[in-house]
Amino acid sequence: MTPVVELDRVSHIFGDRGGKGGTTAVAELDLTVRQGEFTTLLGPSGCGKTTTLRMIAGFLQPTSGRILLEGVDATRTPPEKRNIGMVFQSYALFPHMTLRDNVGYGLRTRKVASDEVRRRAEEALDLVGLAHLADRKPAELSGGQQQRVALARAVAIRPSVLLLDEPLSNLDAQLRVQMRRELLRVQRETGLTAVLVTHDQDEALELSDTMVILNEGRLEQQGSPRDVFPRPANRFVAEFLGYDNFPEVPGHGPVTVRPEHVRLLSGEAREESGETGLDGTVGEVTFQGSNCLVEAAINGAEGPGSVLRVLHPSDDLRPGDPVRIALPHRHLVELPAREVTTG
Numbered sequence: 001m002t003p004v005v006e007l008d009r010v011s012h013i014f015g016d017r018g019g020k021g022g023t024t025a026v027a028e029l030d031l032t033v034r035q036g037e038f039t040t041l042l043g044p045s046g047c048g049k050t051t052t053l054r055m056i057a058g059f060l061q062p063t064s065g066r067i068l069l070e071g072v073d074a075t076r077t078p079p080e081k082r083n084i085g086m087v088f089q090s091y092a093l094f095p096h097m098t099l100r101d102n103v104g105y106g107l108r109t110r111k112v113a114s115d116e117v118r119r120r121a122e123e124a125l126d127l128v129g130l131a132h133l134a135d136r137k138p139a140e141l142s143g144g145q146q147q148r149v150a151l152a153r154a155v156a157i158r159p160s161v162l163l164l165d166e167p168l169s170n171l172d173a174q175l176r177v178q179m180r181r182e183l184l185r186v187q188r189e190t191g192l193t194a195v196l197v198t199h200d201q202d203e204a205l206e207l208s209d210t211m212v213i214l215n216e217g218r219l220e221q222q223g224s225p226r227d228v229f230p231r232p233a234n235r236f237v238a239e240f241l242g243y244d245n246f247p248e249v250p251g252h253g254p255v256t257v258r259p260e261h262v263r264l265l266s267g268e269a270r271e272e273s274g275e276t277g278l279d280g281t282v283g284e285v286t287f288q289g290s291n292c293l294v295e296a297a298i299n300g301a302e303g304p305g306s307v308l309r310v311l312h313p314s315d316d317l318r319p320g321d322p323v324r325i326a327l328p329h330r331h332l333v334e335l336p337a338r339e340v341t342t343g
């Protein structure tokens with residue numbers, strides 16, 4: 001099937017003056033967004049996520065490269081001629097309009113008949129559980145409800161792709177997790193193709209069919225969460241996904257291991273590590289409730305790889321304790337030997 005969105009070596013340089021200077025926000029990005037899928041663009045602040053989304057929406061032109069929408073070159077198509085729905089971090093609702101009118105707005109500008117506007121606005125509000133508040137104004141709603149209205153408004157036009165730029169990041173932590181589920185439900189129920197921008201790896205892992213990890217405008221890795229999470233392609237992705245440890249293990253090239261996969265054995269148990277075990281000494285211990293975060297230094301080692309961060313399931317270790325650091329082989333992830341940096 002033809003992908004809904006394709007980026008073909010798309011770059012955007014802000015302040016470019018014929019190749020001199022400027023900020024490269026997006027660099028030769030190739031991206032394919034498939035029908036009905038949830039794609040996330042994940043990366044730290046400033047890596048080019050919003051710039052990529054604005055180019056897909058048509059608010060910003062690529063400096064080079066092509067954008068295809070449903071197989072047709074749309075690189076120069078203005079935003080109003082692209083059938084795209086957008087949701088931003090700020091809800092951007094019209095304060096003087098009722099929710100029904102807010103949600104129907106995009107349909108009215110598309111010259112849909114007024115009964116049909118009303119019907120589809122109510123249907124979209126129903127989808128996000130707010131049909132009973134259709135006559136209210138945005139100021140009478142909570143932040144989470146306002147963001148649901150913004151989502152209903154974007155969905156009401158039946159866009160060929162729904163673009164979401166950090167839509168949940170203004171909400172408090174608990175509501176954010178709840179809204180994540182809701183967003184996924186709406187996307188699954190409508191069958192809409194969605195592209196969501198986030199800097200939150202948990203959000204990306206939970207929502208994505210495909211996650212695309214960006215760093216300084218470049219693609220670092222893409223794939224399903226189940227492919228990417230256990231096998232980060234390089235150190236950047238590993239660090240971003242919370243692989244805190246980059247130990248030097250005898251007989252191995254560069255490896256990484258998650259804090260929850262290292263085991264610390266103390267007392268008698270030190271002898272029975274079985275797998276790769278290194279002698280170490282406990283440093284700082286931070287009590288976190290269900291775990292302790294323990295720093296363990298490999299005896300005789302130096303440098304950044306010599307201290308491991310370990311999620312230890314009990315509060316039985318104290319600074320200075322001798323431990324055996326067990327690194328289960330199946331959890332050691334090999335990384336590329338030396339990352340070549342160009343440019």
Ligand SMILES: Nc1ncnc2c1ncn2[C@@H]1O[C@H](COP(=O)(O)OP(=O)(O)O)[C@@H](O)[C@H]1O
Pocket residue numbers: 014015023024025043044045046047048049050051052
């Ligand atoms: N309007 C602009 N003018 C100049 N530079 C910009 C502009 N918008 C973004 N940038 C720069 O482009 C890079 C990518 O920005 P952005 O796409 O907003 O990142 P993200 O959304 O991932 O945080 C950053 O270095 C940012 O400073």
Ligand SMILES: [Mg+2]
Pocket residue numbers: 049050051
């Ligand atoms: Mg952004």
